[in-house]
Amino acid sequence: MAYVNGQRPLPSRAGLVVVGGGVIGCSIAREATRFISDVVVIEKESDVACGTSKANNAEVHSGIGEDAGTLKQKLNVRGNQLYDEFVRGLGVELKRQGLLIVITQRTIPRDGGMPEEERMELLTRKIPEGIVAYGENAGIKGLRILTRDEVFRMEPNVTREAVAGVFDPTYGLISPYKLTIALAEHAVINGAKVFLNTEVTGFRVEGGAVRAVITDRGEIETPMVVNAAGVFADEVADMAGAGGFVIHPRKGATLLFDRQVTAEYVRSSVAEFRLPGQRTTQSKGGGAMPTAEGNLQLGPTAIETDDKYDTSISAEEIEEIFERFHYLLPDFPRDALISAFSGVRAPTLEEDFVIGASEAVRGFVNVAGIQSPGLASAPAIAEMVLGILHELGLSREPRPDFDPVRPAPPKFSELSNVERNRLIREDPRWGNVICRCETVTEMEVVNAVHSIIPATNMDAVKRRTRTGMGRCQGGFCHNRVAAILARELGIPVTEVTKDGEGSPVFLGVAKEFLGGAAR
Amino acid sequence: MSAIRRPQCVVIGAGPAGLGAALAAREAGLSDVMLMERDFELGGILPQCIHDGFGSIVFDQVLTGPQYAQRFIERVEKAGIEVKLNTMVLEMRGDRRITAVNPRDGVFELEPASIVLSMGCRERTRHQVMIPGYRPAGVICAGAAQRDINIEGLMPGRRVVILGSGDIGLIMARRFTLEGAEVEGVYEIMDHPGGLTRNVVQCLHDYDIPLHLSHTVTFIHGRKRVEAVTVARVDEALRPIKETERRVPCDALVLSVGLIPENELSKQAGVELDPLTAGPVVDERMHTSVDGIFACGNVVSVFDLVDWVTQTAETAGRGAAEYVLEAGRRKRKPPVRVTAGRNVKFVVPQLLREFDREIDLFFRVEHPERAARTRVLVDGEELYSRKAKMVRPPEMIKAGADPGGARKVEDITVEVVGDEEEA
Amino acid sequence: MKKTHNYTCINCPLSCALELTEENGEVLEVKGADCKVGQKYAREEFENPRRVVSTTVRVEGGALPLLPVVSAAPIPKALVRDAVRMLSKLTVNAPVADGQVIYPDILGTGVDIIASRPLP
Numbered sequence A: 001m002a003y004v005n006g007q008r009p010l011p012s013r014a015g016l017v018v019v020g021g022g023v024i025g026c027s028i029a030r031e032a033t034r035f036i037s038d039v040v041v042i043e044k045e046s047d048v049a050c051g052t053s054k055a056n057n058a059e060v061h062s063g064i065g066e067d068a069g070t071l072k073q074k075l076n077v078r079g080n081q082l083y084d085e086f087v088r089g090l091g092v093e094l095k096r097q098g099l100l101i102v103i104t105q106r107t108i109p110r111d112g113g114m115p116e117e118e119r120m121e122l123l124t125r126k127i128p129e130g131i132v133a134y135g136e137n138a139g140i141k142g143l144r145i146l147t148r149d150e151v152f153r154m155e156p157n158v159t160r161e162a163v164a165g166v167f168d169p170t171y172g173l174i175s176p177y178k179l180t181i182a183l184a185e186h187a188v189i190n191g192a193k194v195f196l197n198t199e200v201t202g203f204r205v206e207g208g209a210v211r212a213v214i215t216d217r218g219e220i221e222t223p224m225v226v227n228a229a230g231v232f233a234d235e236v237a238d239m240a241g242a243g244g245f246v247i248h249p250r251k252g253a254t255l256l257f258d259r260q261v262t263a264e265y266v267r268s269s270v271a272e273f274r275l276p277g278q279r280t281t282q283s284k285g286g287g288a289m290p291t292a293e294g295n296l297q298l299g300p301t302a303i304e305t306d307d308k309y310d311t312s313i314s315a316e317e318i319e320e321i322f323e324r325f326h327y328l329l330p331d332f333p334r335d336a337l338i339s340a341f342s343g344v345r346a347p348t349l350e351e352d353f354v355i356g357a358s359e360a361v362r363g364f365v366n367v368a369g370i371q372s373p374g375l376a377s378a379p380a381i382a383e384m385v386l387g388i389l390h391e392l393g394l395s396r397e398p399r400p401d402f403d404p405v406r407p408a409p410p411k412f413s414e415l416s417n418v419e420r421n422r423l424i425r426e427d428p429r430w431g432n433v434i435c436r437c438e439t440v441t442e443m444e445v446v447n448a449v450h451s452i453i454p455a456t457n458m459d460a461v462k463r464r465t466r467t468g469m470g471r472c473q474g475g476f477c478h479n480r481v482a483a484i485l486a487r488e489l490g491i492p493v494t495e496v497t498k499d500g501e502g503s504p505v506f507l508g509v510a511k512e513f514l515g516g517a518a519r
Numbered sequence B: 001m002s003a004i005r006r007p008q009c010v011v012i013g014a015g016p017a018g019l020g021a022a023l024a025a026r027e028a029g030l031s032d033v034m035l036m037e038r039d040f041e042l043g044g045i046l047p048q049c050i051h052d053g054f055g056s057i058v059f060d061q062v063l064t065g066p067q068y069a070q071r072f073i074e075r076v077e078k079a080g081i082e083v084k085l086n087t088m089v090l091e092m093r094g095d096r097r098i099t100a101v102n103p104r105d106g107v108f109e110l111e112p113a114s115i116v117l118s119m120g121c122r123e124r125t126r127h128q129v130m131i132p133g134y135r136p137a138g139v140i141c142a143g144a145a146q147r148d149i150n151i152e153g154l155m156p157g158r159r160v161v162i163l164g165s166g167d168i169g170l171i172m173a174r175r176f177t178l179e180g181a182e183v184e185g186v187y188e189i190m191d192h193p194g195g196l197t198r199n200v201v202q203c204l205h206d207y208d209i210p211l212h213l214s215h216t217v218t219f220i221h222g223r224k225r226v227e228a229v230t231v232a233r234v235d236e237a238l239r240p241i242k243e244t245e246r247r248v249p250c251d252a253l254v255l256s257v258g259l260i261p262e263n264e265l266s267k268q269a270g271v272e273l274d275p276l277t278a279g280p281v282v283d284e285r286m287h288t289s290v291d292g293i294f295a296c297g298n299v300v301s302v303f304d305l306v307d308w309v310t311q312t313a314e315t316a317g318r319g320a321a322e323y324v325l326e327a328g329r330r331k332r333k334p335p336v337r338v339t340a341g342r343n344v345k346f347v348v349p350q351l352l353r354e355f356d357r358e359i360d361l362f363f364r365v366e367h368p369e370r371a372a373r374t375r376v377l378v379d380g381e382e383l384y385s386r387k388a389k390m391v392r393p394p395e396m397i398k399a400g401a402d403p404g405g406a407r408k409v410e411d412i413t414v415e416v417v418g419d420e421e422e423a
Numbered sequence C: 001m002k003k004t005h006n007y008t009c010i011n012c013p014l015s016c017a018l019e020l021t022e023e024n025g026e027v028l029e030v031k032g033a034d035c036k037v038g039q040k041y042a043r044e045e046f047e048n049p050r051r052v053v054s055t056t057v058r059v060e061g062g063a064l065p066l067l068p069v070v071s072a073a074p075i076p077k078a079l080v081r082d083a084v085r086m087l088s089k090l091t092v093n094a095p096v097a098d099g100q101v102i103y104p105d106i107l108g109t110g111v112d113i114i115a116s117r118p119l120p
């Protein structure tokens, strides 16, 4: 197998080292393997996609929500256009189901003193036209104005307060962690090495150029480093003396709902249009959007925090989300809530992406401030960074042996019965359903543990197979998944973790706390 | 592909409900009964309920969960019922087509003449009660913890806080303690315990475990593993009072915050559900709104006593057998809806179609009441009346009524009234 | 010297708060009981409280790692924890029959601990 996991020794040298195994780092690594094979990704957590790339809203925006003239908007629009090509061969689906931007009565409140006729003219004509013009100006295609009736025909459950809408058809959804994992695996298939549980602690810089990356498990000599360390990018840049920007973490919470209850509730994603002054938070307002797998999400919030690890959710945030969306989706079934998550954004003070070769340290490229729409922009960010790396000397010659396909493991729930039975005849473990809510079989868990980027804990298995993501949130399957992990990894069940060191699922075996001998 | 099998009855789920229903269907004359269970053995939740307290009504004896299950398992094994273990039903349609899978048979389809739903219930999770905080390891539902400890032999916590004083939470407080873990306390948002007094006494008092009423958990601390929870007293509207917040160090939070009937398959088949019970609407034979699909036990409504689950199972199994044996010769009569009268939250069955037999009515009250009398009125005539010193919402109450032969009934009401004699 | 003890009656949903007064082990009166059952219960809880014990013991070579066991009759409440601790040291060999005696006469109570299920 091509992977190198946390236990194996680091190579002594590499053509390129990428710091951070998020969607950005893995995108860049995968693109780099089109030209060279000795690419190394260093990730301090137990899996790729453990930072912000696992806790976002899965939206591949068109760019309509970004400020004109920013790098964010430019890369978002470009990224969206590149996406289909970018994910080809990865076995991860981008669903371009579109975004419905709803203009409502409260977009311009009635009591604002404006004559009603003028107000309606603004709401139903000028604002929608303005949105379309703004988008077209940025290069976004296919934007379409909808009348009130058309809004309801498209989304029967949105508020009766809706007055008009704009449909943004290029908007799509993709599972951010599945994408990240697929990119990492695709890079490995093409020669890259991904090191998990490995932290970059410094750099060796000589004569104004980067010479080596120093990690807690050894050094790798390299002429080129990409800093894609997410919320930690400022600290990583400072380690090399290539910094000069500050990241102020801003967390965002999202509520997640049972897909059986909500799948039919909204068809595309729905966002409420607010005029700039009306945004309550730094978030673009968020919306009601299905995940790539069909669970509806409401959110996110936007709260400044001083802790880059702060993925907690407060009671106030939960209330805020429900209140905000009660207006947009009045009859939404609250009790279909099955989960909530929080991710930390990585904005700089300038609130724009910071992408470029360091002037202070040759060979060091910062890819920082990648807050939303980082996922949507990933293909364009990778394209831009490759351009910079070529300038720095990375081969421009496409590799003839680049393998365009990353085989995706089969998913039982998505197969036909004939295909299922073929697999079960090959291996009966395909017929053993482990997760009842999401219909995940034993073989899928086994495959996850032995995949190119191996899943070594409960959350890693969950990201690959959906075990524990359903209504019961692992009540039924947690011990079954833990037992398979233990068996396949050859460790005692008590060493199985939720998401890496310090997160054991079980604290002992029965009788152990009574002084009875451990099994 | 081989021809689709058409058993007379397929029972989905082999807990006490499914075991009882399969037996009853078999004993009522069906020869081809199939019982499906996703676990590797029969019994459902009972094998993990190792404590005693089962069977006082059905067997007039106090048994443990495994003992109670064993009595049925032995009979099922002897009765010539086809048992399919490790079998997950993937899909059920309104025309009674079932798709299931197991490692031995692969994916297979059945078109049974009748179906009994007995999938039981699942536990509400932390997100359904919206507990803020982090998402570390060590947050677990009480029933899942019970399985870990009693079946798998694994300890999900060593210093434990329990939220919710439902019976499973209380039982687990004792279980954790007896296994050498420390239970810091049980926190209950309501001002009264959610479980039976017997369990409060024998699981908490016996072990000096404090029960904090009108309290809840407001935050879960710990990024990787639970490190502490914040608890707070709640006001009358059940809102946490900020000033009373207190941080309690612990390594696990065990939740006993309610059960939800597991009706995903029922929904697929278009079975009408009752929003109050979250289970199928059934009639006196436990027949659901879909022809030939019956339901019993906790998938219908969360019963507190396994004995009552067994009783509904027998009704459903017999009902399914009658349905199959009478095949189409008998028309379903239009139903009379049972009225939930004074201080009655809901009644199971919700509908009555025939009045030729004694009917069991299960119900919960809306609020506690002393010196009460529960009555069943059929067209204004009191056909059942029983005094109770006290009625409380956590306890399901059973009333019976025998309308005395086939007759036309317009209205049937279950109510709780003050008892004049007592008052 | 007179002493009082408090109990909660478990015999019906009324859950009467019982107060038992005794002098040198002799019960003088029970207050708070709504009925005779409560009176009797308080006396039992004071004079000779007993509980059924249920726990698990380790199994070697079985379909499951643990076997649920139960006392064939209630044992004195004060001995429950010791009984469980004692049983935690035990390992039995599969197969086990339902009702099989796992530990006879636990702590000299005359009560056997039996398997509460068969385990192949």
Ligand SMILES: Cc1cc2nc3c(=O)[nH]c(=O)nc-3n(C[C@H](O)[C@H](O)[C@H](O)COP(=O)(O)OP(=O)(O)OC[C@H]3O[C@@H](n4cnc5c(N)ncnc54)[C@H](O)[C@@H]3O)c2cc1C
Pocket: A019, A020, A021, A022, A023, A024, A025, A042, A043, A044, A045, A048, A049, A050, A051, A052, A053, A054, A055, A056, A057, A058, A059, A060, A061, A198, A199, A200, A201, A228, A229, A230, A231, A232, A233, A236, A250, A251, A252, A253, A254, A300, A342, A343, A344, A345, A370, A371, A372, A373, A374, A375, A376, A377
């Ligand atoms: C609530 C929320 C919703 C969002 N929704 C969307 C959306 O719908 N669409 C969209 O386009 N964008 C969205 N975003 C933004 C998007 O998630 C991010 O832009 C993107 O995930 C950033 O990826 P990344 O690879 O830069 O960062 P990360 O995923 O955080 O990856 C950085 C990695 O670097 C590792 N690392 C850091 N320091 C070191 C070190 N010293 N050594 C080794 N490894 C290190 C970290 O562990 C981490 O894995 C959202 C963000 C949030 C918070």
